[in-house]
Amino acid sequence: MPTRRILLAEPRGFCAGVESAVKSLAWMAVLHRPPVFCVHPVVHNEHVVARFERLGVRFVDDPDDAPAGAPVLLSAHGSAPHAVERAARRASVVVDAVCPLVTKVHHEIRTRTRAGGTVLYVGHPGHDEAVGAIAHAPDRVVLVETPADVATATVPDGAPVAVLAQTTLAYDAWREVVGAAGRRFGDVWLPPRDDLCFATTNRQAAVVVLAQRCEAVVVVGSSSSSNTRALADTARRAGCPVVVRVAGPDELAADLTDGRDVVGVTAGASTPAHTVDAVVEALRPERIERVEVAREGEYFPLARPIRQRLRELAVHGALDPALHDAFVHDRTTSADDLLTLIEGADLVGAHASPARPATGALQHRRAS
Numbered sequence: 001m002p003t004r005r006i007l008l009a010e011p012r013g014f015c016a017g018v019e020s021a022v023k024s025l026a027w028m029a030v031l032h033r034p035p036v037f038c039v040h041p042v043v044h045n046e047h048v049v050a051r052f053e054r055l056g057v058r059f060v061d062d063p064d065d066a067p068a069g070a071p072v073l074l075s076a077h078g079s080a081p082h083a084v085e086r087a088a089r090r091a092s093v094v095v096d097a098v099c100p101l102v103t104k105v106h107h108e109i110r111t112r113t114r115a116g117g118t119v120l121y122v123g124h125p126g127h128d129e130a131v132g133a134i135a136h137a138p139d140r141v142v143l144v145e146t147p148a149d150v151a152t153a154t155v156p157d158g159a160p161v162a163v164l165a166q167t168t169l170a171y172d173a174w175r176e177v178v179g180a181a182g183r184r185f186g187d188v189w190l191p192p193r194d195d196l197c198f199a200t201t202n203r204q205a206a207v208v209v210l211a212q213r214c215e216a217v218v219v220v221g222s223s224s225s226s227n228t229r230a231l232a233d234t235a236r237r238a239g240c241p242v243v244v245r246v247a248g249p250d251e252l253a254a255d256l257t258d259g260r261d262v263v264g265v266t267a268g269a270s271t272p273a274h275t276v277d278a279v280v281e282a283l284r285p286e287r288i289e290r291v292e293v294a295r296e297g298e299y300f301p302l303a304r305p306i307r308q309r310l311r312e313l314a315v316h317g318a319l320d321p322a323l324h325d326a327f328v329h330d331r332t333t334s335a336d337d338l339l340t341l342i343e344g345a346d347l348v349g350a351h352a353s354p355a356r357p358a359t360g361a362l363q364h365r366r367a368s
């Protein structure tokens with residue numbers, strides 16, 4: 001299916017939060033004897049999950065599904081407080097890889113509900129991020145997904161209403177829900193900075209440009225990825241006649257490019273670069289043009305306990321030389337490169353400490 005021209009969105013693929021969470025789990029695999037356990041998929045992408053499974057990481061639905069004393073990482077989507085507490089009681093080490101921008105929403109939920117308000121949380125029912133967020137004040141948060149949900153939401157009379165959101169929604173769909181809340185409740189509280197994160201809005205701004213310039217747009221990412229689905233939704237709303245979401249090149253229809261000269265390609269924030277590259281290669285373009293709408297310089301450091309342990313090893317000259325470089329240059333080392341290094345040199349468990357009993361201590365990802 002040769003394509004004359006591909007317009008490639010910038011930015012696309014892994015965001016800073018995903019980079020940090022994937023690298024944290026990769027380092028966990030180096031610093032602990034396998035198996036390391038991860039509660040929920042570390043990010044919503046089957047290729048990333050399969051890669052970790054080959055490194056001996058096991059994915060579970062709940063901290064209680066991991067054996068007592070095992071090392072556990074909590075996913076980037078954020079966890080319910082009771083899940084975090086149970087993990088801390090049960091595991092030898094718990095690393096919470098929640099993205100700081102999801103933590104911001106958790107904080108907003110607690111603050112608004114403690115002040116006596118009700119939160120309308122705009123999100124997808126059953127999504128890990130929504131489940132974890134709502135659990136911060138389950139009695140005072142109402143999940144809504146559409147304007148119709150707002151119309152039927154049960155809210156105590158006279159209670160102030162705040163509208164908060166999952167970070168990865170389609171911007172236009174989210175605005176419609178916010179508008180419906182304003183019409184029903186009047187003066188609703190909105191956070192000073194939108195809950196939809198920079199990675200979500202940047203990728204959607206780029207796909208709008210693609211939608212306006214391309215005859216078809218391919219969105220690469222998993223069907224379970226909220227921000228990937230939001231990208232496809234955004235491209236359709238922007239008027240692109242053909243929008244397809246594929247997990248990888250195998251899902252591309254053979255006739256996708258028939259009669260089409262210009263095809264756009266983008267990817268959700270949990271899609272690795274090599275999967276996008278494989279899709280572009282399968283389209284066999286004569287020319288590739290990059291369409292840049294934003295440059296992302298955001299960087300989220302590794303989880304603090306991982307940084308501390310790696311620093312100790314580095315100071316004592318005990319860190320494998322290749323890993324030492326990856327740690328020292330963490331800001332410029334991609335998650336993909338780190339995983340490739342660990343796979344290639346068989347470094348799983350290379351710096352494992354002796355097994356320890358459960359400590360009950362939670363170790364957060366952030367330094368402050």
Ligand code: SF4
Binds near residue numbers: 016200
């Ligand atoms: Fe964080 Fe946004 Fe990336 Fe989610 S999509 S991990 S909220 S930066």
